[in-house]
Amino acid sequence: MPYLRIIVKRLALLLLVVLGVSIITFVVSHLIPGDPARLIAGDRASDEIVLHIRQTLGLDQPWPVQYWRYVQGLCHGDLGTSIRTSRPVLEDLKAFFPATMELALAALILATLLGIPLGILSAVYRNKWVDQVVRTLSVTGISTPAFWLGLLLIILFYGRLALLPGSGRLPEGLDPPTRITGFYLLDSLFTGNRATLVESFRHIILPGFTLGFVHLGVVARQIRSAMLEQLGEDYVRTARANGLPKWGVVFRHALPNALIPSVTVLGLALGDLLYGAVLTETVFAWPGMGSYVVNSIQALDFPAVMGFAVVVSFAYVILNLVVDLLYLVIDPRITEAG
Amino acid sequence: MASLLSIEDLTLEFPIYQGSVRALNGVTLRVEPREIVGIVGESGSGKSVTAMMVMRLLVEGSYRVRGSVTLLGRDVLRAPEAAMLELRGSQVAMIFQEPMTALNPTRRVGGQMVEVIRLHRRLSRARARAEAVALLRDMHVADPERILGNYPFELSGGMRQRVLLALAFSCQPKLLIADEPTTALDVTVQRQVLLLMREKAREKNAAILFITHDMAVVSQFCDRVYVMYAGGVVEDGPTAEVMANPRHPYTRGLLAALPDRTGSRGQLEAIRGSVPDLTRLPEGCAFAARCPLAREACRQRPPSVVTDPAGRHRAACWAVQEEVQTP
Amino acid sequence: MDTVIANAAPRAGLAHDLGYLWYRVRQSPLTMAGLAVIVLVLAVMALAGVLAPFDPNHVSLEQRLLPPSGAHWFGTDEVGRDLFSRILYGSRQSVSVALFVVPVSGTLGSLVGCFSGSIGGKVDTLIMRCTDIVLSVPSLVLTMALAAALGPSLFNAMLAITVVRVPAYVRLARGQALLIRELNYAKAARAFGGSRWHMVSWHVLRNAFPPILVQASLDVGSTILIASALGFIGLGAQQPTAEWGAMVATGRNYILDQWWYSAFPGFAILVTATGCNLFGDGLRDILDPRLKGK
Numbered sequence: 001m002p003y004l005r006i007i008v009k010r011l012a013l014l015l016l017v018v019l020g021v022s023i024i025t026f027v028v029s030h031l032i033p034g035d036p037a038r039l040i041a042g043d044r045a046s047d048e049i050v051l052h053i054r055q056t057l058g059l060d061q062p063w064p065v066q067y068w069r070y071v072q073g074l075c076h077g078d079l080g081t082s083i084r085t086s087r088p089v090l091e092d093l094k095a096f097f098p099a100t101m102e103l104a105l106a107a108l109i110l111a112t113l114l115g116i117p118l119g120i121l122s123a124v125y126r127n128k129w130v131d132q133v134v135r136t137l138s139v140t141g142i143s144t145p146a147f148w149l150g151l152l153l154i155i156l157f158y159g160r161l162a163l164l165p166g167s168g169r170l171p172e173g174l175d176p177p178t179r180i181t182g183f184y185l186l187d188s189l190f191t192g193n194r195a196t197l198v199e200s201f202r203h204i205i206l207p208g209f210t211l212g213f214v215h216l217g218v219v220a221r222q223i224r225s226a227m228l229e230q231l232g233e234d235y236v237r238t239a240r241a242n243g244l245p246k247w248g249v250v251f252r253h254a255l256p257n258a259l260i261p262s263v264t265v266l267g268l269a270l271g272d273l274l275y276g277a278v279l280t281e282t283v284f285a286w287p288g289m290g291s292y293v294v295n296s297i298q299a300l301d302f303p304a305v306m307g308f309a310v311v312v313s314f315a316y317v318i319l320n321l322v323v324d325l326l327y328l329v330i331d332p333r334i335t336e337a338g
Numbered sequence: 339m340a341s342l343l344s345i346e347d348l349t350l351e352f353p354i355y356q357g358s359v360r361a362l363n364g365v366t367l368r369v370e371p372r373e374i375v376g377i378v379g380e381s382g383s384g385k386s387v388t389a390m391m392v393m394r395l396l397v398e399g400s401y402r403v404r405g406s407v408t409l410l411g412r413d414v415l416r417a418p419e420a421a422m423l424e425l426r427g428s429q430v431a432m433i434f435q436e437p438m439t440a441l442n443p444t445r446r447v448g449g450q451m452v453e454v455i456r457l458h459r460r461l462s463r464a465r466a467r468a469e470a471v472a473l474l475r476d477m478h479v480a481d482p483e484r485i486l487g488n489y490p491f492e493l494s495g496g497m498r499q500r501v502l503l504a505l506a507f508s509c510q511p512k513l514l515i516a517d518e519p520t521t522a523l524d525v526t527v528q529r530q531v532l533l534l535m536r537e538k539a540r541e542k543n544a545a546i547l548f549i550t551h552d553m554a555v556v557s558q559f560c561d562r563v564y565v566m567y568a569g570g571v572v573e574d575g576p577t578a579e580v581m582a583n584p585r586h587p588y589t590r591g592l593l594a595a596l597p598d599r600t601g602s603r604g605q606l607e608a609i610r611g612s613v614p615d616l617t618r619l620p621e622g623c624a625f626a627a628r629c630p631l632a633r634e635a636c637r638q639r640p641p642s643v644v645t646d647p648a649g650r651h652r653a654a655c656w657a658v659q660e661e662v663q664t665p
Numbered sequence: 666m667d668t669v670i671a672n673a674a675p676r677a678g679l680a681h682d683l684g685y686l687w688y689r690v691r692q693s694p695l696t697m698a699g700l701a702v703i704v705l706v707l708a709v710m711a712l713a714g715v716l717a718p719f720d721p722n723h724v725s726l727e728q729r730l731l732p733p734s735g736a737h738w739f740g741t742d743e744v745g746r747d748l749f750s751r752i753l754y755g756s757r758q759s760v761s762v763a764l765f766v767v768p769v770s771g772t773l774g775s776l777v778g779c780f781s782g783s784i785g786g787k788v789d790t791l792i793m794r795c796t797d798i799v800l801s802v803p804s805l806v807l808t809m810a811l812a813a814a815l816g817p818s819l820f821n822a823m824l825a826i827t828v829v830r831v832p833a834y835v836r837l838a839r840g841q842a843l844l845i846r847e848l849n850y851a852k853a854a855r856a857f858g859g860s861r862w863h864m865v866s867w868h869v870l871r872n873a874f875p876p877i878l879v880q881a882s883l884d885v886g887s888t889i890l891i892a893s894a895l896g897f898i899g900l901g902a903q904q905p906t907a908e909w910g911a912m913v914a915t916g917r918n919y920i921l922d923q924w925w926y927s928a929f930p931g932f933a934i935l936v937t938a939t940g941c942n943l944f945g946d947g948l949r950d951i952l953d954p955r956l957k958g959k
Contacts, residue, residue, distance in 0.1 A: 020798030
């Protein structure tokens, strides 16, 4: 059963990755000059307080011991406590995760809805002007600094045209809908709350587009590349020799076969979007994991940064697993051949 | 009776870095209804390109072409794409060398056959499927229902070629073009497929244009043969005659290299030298560098075609010309 | 079709290969455009001193936050410095990051990778596991964390980006090394007694070069983006040095009224990265064997 083998392999990798990530971030966070205990206590705290904090947090222990305690904590799902918010990092991340996920999904939907057709056009009209335009667009997308694009959109749609809001998930004074999934759009839909539905939608447009624009390029290029590969295959020649018109060949033969390997890329794009949201969230003051981590970095709050890295790496490996399994399901060559 | 296919002085080039590759250099050939015509030559002789041009399957814009190709009365080089679409798969069908990769690997055979059948004939899905079953049965496939439900990778090479043949004949084509259809198959299967092709073509009154590098197959299978070298036709005529009495040195060389001819103890003779660079074809005869009979004229001017008195057996060679002129 | 082309007699020689490369590059307008942008940016970087109308650090408080005009093409910042000049000089920060990071990480990573692939065995496995782990940490976050830990400065930013980039090259080079090991002619060379290290390194490096080159040219663009992202959050080159990302960040405070402050530096980032990516893409299209033909 290929499924089982893949799951086991991925889980083993997961363990390795989490371990490795924790080591890396641990090492990095201990590179910082300065005293974390003093950072927590504040500049004006007395030396006794600093000492007390150091002892409580075990910061006076040798590194390997500290690391071991951290790993033990990880096994219990304890990611440490944020220096900045003084809450468990896991709690912080749980609170901010849905916002980031909602944004990432919105961006992914946009990127695929626009990216796939563009990629198809680009492949079918290879080297003609359509291809050049799409490729320029794709490359521009990938080359755009997300934080800058976000700012431009804010200037235009919020500053000049006053059409869309410039920050946050909801306007001041409007309470979020009852939390079912944490996704404002879905929760509003489920609870029939029209006001928050409309406002959530208005607030997600700009950041969603900003984040999605970059990945539009990634998707278009992947589809183009996969389509070009399929269009060069023998079965396409057979189909044409049998009289199938060009677009028939494209949509009924080449595209389905091109999507199969592309699933991997698209699935992983979601992972990229999750942490790529970092800068977009900052610009739009979107209360997600991204802004959280940037604030943490600027405050040198390393438990929080470490926690974020561990969580996202974890999510990435799980995503890989899901994508691999999906691949098994949709490619008949693998399932049928057993 | 007009020819099914008539190619006149076809010259085709692919532009590349620093020049162009002249794949075809003045090719002239004909296929009459119900004939089996072979094109034989080695890799690079232009035989596959010729076949692809009959149905205009090459990528638009990747080549420059001169001459004419007339298929079933239509000017292929100038016809609109819609006209070509109508021809392909219905009145003219083509099968290729690699049955292993010729079918879409992620769709079942039945679906692919039904799609092609419904493209050219107005049948419901169920009727088209029944038709597919009948076609497979006609190709001597046992248990065609099961085959329709299979994916291509579940079938052997020979079976896949039968499927492709069934598809080729599905719309009663007048011409079947087969580009090395048996080269990638086992020897035993090769013979089966060839016999099947001939049987069905005769049954359905179709002509076959058969492309191969294998002279032995040609001698058993084709009524007429064209021998191609470096993009040009060097000799053509009824197979029996060309085999018995090859006139062009290249043809002689090919035949001399066949194991059967040299007897059990003779040595296999290879033609010395190698194929010319198609980006820099010589001014004279393309074969001159390798030809045992080459003379001054061969290097200077491309040879003109010499026809035998019966008018069916032709060769493009200065040596042959001289032979004819000096009684 | 392939057999027809293959009959063209092979003409060897580095000059010919480069000529062919140039021919292919010339054929693609997008790649040429990318190249033009790269040349332009390099020129700006070199000639900033000559091209800039003002001293980028010249403070002039009466002239603060002026809109674009004949005198100040891109306007001025909050202490009256000419933005156009600052952007010209800012090219030095961004481009030097790329010029440092890509060759260093590329060379280091390739050497380690070739070594790893050629040696094989436990050492190879160990190195690959380490690479896998580093690659599974989201690179942006790791870069930021590392840069923050090392302290905000241009050099630390360059270091952080380099460190995070190396594993990708290690993996790439190792893959090529493994391929080469299996090739018959390498085995033949071994049979003829060529010293193992010499043969392996020469063949490996020569054949691994195209994919590594492609990866490197693609990396230039993303390095510039990451460097400006670091600048945006305050890591990287510090004031008063002009750095594009940092300028966008400062400009954020004034975006509603003085839109030009954030717009122009960001646009410079966009143009530079686009040029590098276009060229890198074009190069990849040319050198990727799978996309050849038709």
